[in-house]
Amino acid sequence: MNFHKKLFTIFGVLLFYFLNFPEKLFADPKSFEWQPVGVDDYGNITQWINLLSYEPLNNDSFRMQMKLVEGNKQILGRLDINCRNKDYYLRKRKQMSQRGTWNSLVKGSSFEEIAQFHCKKTDAAPLWGYTSATKYLWNIDNPSYPASNHKGNWLTLYKNRSREFKYNSNTLKISDYILAAYFYQKKQSYQYNPYISRKSDYGWIAVSCKENLSSVFRKLSNSSKGEWMAPKPGPIGGGASLIRKAKCYE
Numbered sequence: 001m002n003f004h005k006k007l008f009t010i011f012g013v014l015l016f017y018f019l020n021f022p023e024k025l026f027a028d029p030k031s032f033e034w035q036p037v038g039v040d041d042y043g044n045i046t047q048w049i050n051l052l053s054y055e056p057l058n059n060d061s062f063r064m065q066m067k068l069v070e071g072n073k074q075i076l077g078r079l080d081i082n083c084r085n086k087d088y089y090l091r092k093r094k095q096m097s098q099r100g101t102w103n104s105l106v107k108g109s110s111f112e113e114i115a116q117f118h119c120k121k122t123d124a125a126p127l128w129g130y131t132s133a134t135k136y137l138w139n140i141d142n143p144s145y146p147a148s149n150h151k152g153n154w155l156t157l158y159k160n161r162s163r164e165f166k167y168n169s170n171t172l173k174i175s176d177y178i179l180a181a182y183f184y185q186k187k188q189s190y191q192y193n194p195y196i197s198r199k200s201d202y203g204w205i206a207v208s209c210k211e212n213l214s215s216v217f218r219k220l221s222n223s224s225k226g227e228w229m230a231p232k233p234g235p236i237g238g239g240a241s242l243i244r245k246a247k248c249y250e
Contacts, residue, residue: 033221034067037110045069049079049114051221059123060084064114068092081111083119084127116229117220129230136176137206137215138228147181148202154183157242162187165239167205171247178207178247182239206231207240209248214240 038047046069053065057080066077076093087102088111105112119128120138130138152170159165168181185200204217212233219226234240 032065035221037066037114038068047110049110051224054118056121062118062122066090079111081105081115081118083115083122083124086115086127088115114220117218117227120227120230129232134213134215134231137208137213137231140174140177140206140228142226142228143204143217146202147183147204150181152181157239158237167239167243171243173209173247176208176210178209178243180205180207180243180247182243184239205240205243207243207248209244212241212244214244 032053033051034048035051036045036047037049038045040046048067050065050067053063055063057063061080061082061084063078063080066079067074068077069075070092078091078093080089080091082088082102085102086105088105089102105115116128119125120130147168150168150170152168154166155169157165157167164183164185166183171178171180173179181202182205183200183202187199205214206217206228207214208231213231214234215228215231217226218229
């Protein structure tokens with residue numbers, strides 16, 4: 001009789017644990033780090049992604065856990081991204097179908113930014129600009145301290161009603177690129193929210209001296225180690241081109 005009572009107690013504890021498993025996940029700061037990745041037309045956050053949940057699925061794909069707003073409730077989900085096809089599949093928790101629609105990654109979206117960060121680790125990396133020809137810009141040492149702590153004079157390259165860009169005069173020329181610290185600020189607004197907010201940040205940029213390409217160092221959160229993003233061409237008169245003009249040919 002005592003044995004059965006003990007067994008019943010053990011099963012009761014286990015059942016309580018599994019029934020409350022999602023809540024325990026949300027409450028564990030070591031397992032979850034939620035980053036907003038979606039907002040509505042009013043600027044309200046509707047989607048978060050767990051930055052610590054990265055899980056490779058195969059040579060071209062990875063998965064991350066998500067939290068979504070549905071009605072007035074937050075529900076769990078998962079995001080699968082295929083780096084070779086450049087598409088994603090979002091599945092809500094308790095959704096049984098495995099044949100949901102795969103959607104193309106929209107350029108400039110939060111999902112695409114996450115893909116740029118993690119697709120570097122897959123066999124499809126060259127499709128995202130991580131090629132052997134541009135390796136001198138993206139396969140370089142990570143900065144050892146924040147760009148905001150860089151010593152030097154901050155020079156304004158351009159400033160208008162919507163954007164501002166500065167770079168630090170204390171640059172370093174390494175082989176075929178210039179390593180520079182920068183500061184940017186831009187205005188952002190939402191369709192049904194009259195309030196205009198400002199987004200600003202410091203960062204690092206590697207500017208090529210032999211072609212119109214530059215790579216930025218990006219961290220998805222303060223706890224991530226960060227990655228150099230795939231090199232991209234910039235507009236004439238943009239921040240990278242002005243740094244190239246000022247520093248590559250001294």
